[in-house]
Amino acid sequence: AQSVTQPDIHITVSEGASLELRCNYSYGATPYLFWYVQSPGQGLQLLLKYFSGDTLVQGIKGFEAEFKRSQSSFNLRKPSVHWSDAAEYFCAVGYTNAGKSTFGDGTTLTVKP
Amino acid sequence: NAGVMQNPRHLVRRRGQEARLRCSPMKGHSHVYWYRQLPEEGLKFMVYLQKENIIDESGMPKERFSAEFPKEGPSILRIQQVVRGDSAAYFCASSPPTGEAAFFGQGTRLTVV
Numbered sequence: 001a002q003s004v005t006q007p008d009i010h011i012t013v014s015e016g017a018s019l020e021l022r023c024n025y026s027y028g029a030t031p032y033l034f035w036y037v038q039s040p041g042q043g044l045q046l047l048l049k050y051f052s053g054d055t056l057v058q059g060i061k062g063f064e065a066e067f068k069r070s071q072s073s074f075n076l077r078k079p080s081v082h083w084s085d086a087a088e089y090f091c092a093v094g095y096t097n098a099g100k101s102t103f104g105d106g107t108t109l110t111v112k113p
Numbered sequence: 114n115a116g117v118m119q120n121p122r123h124l125v126r127r128r129g130q131e132a133r134l135r136c137s138p139m140k141g142h143s144h145v146y147w148y149r150q151l152p153e154e155g156l157k158f159m160v161y162l163q164k165e166n167i168i169d170e171s172g173m174p175k176e177r178f179s180a181e182f183p184k185e186g187p188s189i190l191r192i193q194q195v196v197r198g199d200s201a202a203y204f205c206a207s208s209p210p211t212g213e214a215a216f217f218g219q220g221t222r223l224t225v226v
Contacts, residue, residue: 004155036217041222042219042220043117043204043217043218043219043220044156044204044206044217045217046214046215046216049213049214051213090155090156092156096212097144097161097208097212098208098212098213098214098215099144099145099146099161099206099207099208099212099215100146100158100161100169101158101215102158103148103155103156103157104155105153105154105155106154106155
C-alpha cells in the first residue's frame with residue numbers, strides 16, 4: 001500500500017529565509033506527486049504536481065519541488081518565505097488519478113517577522 | 114467558472130441524527146472524490162464517484178456511510194446515526210475525466226454533539 005511521510009510536523013522560519021518541506025513516499029510504481037496548501041478553515045489549493053518529465057517542477061506562489069526517485073522524495077522549496085505563506089502543507093501521492101490520493105499528515109509552517 | 118462548492122460549510126448534529134453533505138463539482142468535471150480530515154491529521158480518501166456510479170469506495174466505513182452522485186444534482190455524502198467520532202472536516206474534490214488535476218472545495222465541518 002502506498003504511504004506518504006512528512007517528517008516535520010511543525011516548521012518555523014523567519015520571513016525572507018528559505019524553506020524546504022520534506023516528503024517521502026512509499027509506492028510500487030512511478031507515482032503522481034502533489035503538494036497542497038491549506039489555510040485555516042479553508043480547503044486545499046494545489047501548489048504543484050509531478051507526473052513525468054523534468055524532475056524539478058515549478059508551482060504557484062514561487063514554490064518548486066524536486067522529485068528524486070532514488071530517495072523516494074518530493075521536497076517542496078521556496079527561496080524566500082513571505083508571512084502569507086504561513087499555512088499547513090500537504091504532500092500527496094496518486095497512482096492514475098489526481099483525485100484519489102494518499103496524503104501525508106501535513107507540515108504546519110509558521111513564519112516569524 | 115465557480116470552483117467546487119460544498120454546503121453546508123458547518124453542520125451540527127446530535128448523536129443519532131443523520132448528516133447530509135453536498136458537493137457540486139466544477140463545471141465540466143464528471144468525477145467526484147470525498148475525503149475526511151480528522152483534527153491534526155491529513156486527508157483520508159473515502160470514495161470516488163462518477164455520475165451514477167461508485168468507482169472506488171475502499172475508504173468508506175462499512176456502516177452508516179453512503180455516497181451518491183446522481184445524473185442531476187450534487188454529490189451527496191450521507192452519514193446515518195452520527196457519533197462523536199464522525200466529527201471532522203469532509204472535503205470534496207472534482208476532476209475532469211483525464212484526472213490530471215483535482216480541485217478541492219472548502220469543506221464541510223461536521224460537529225456531533
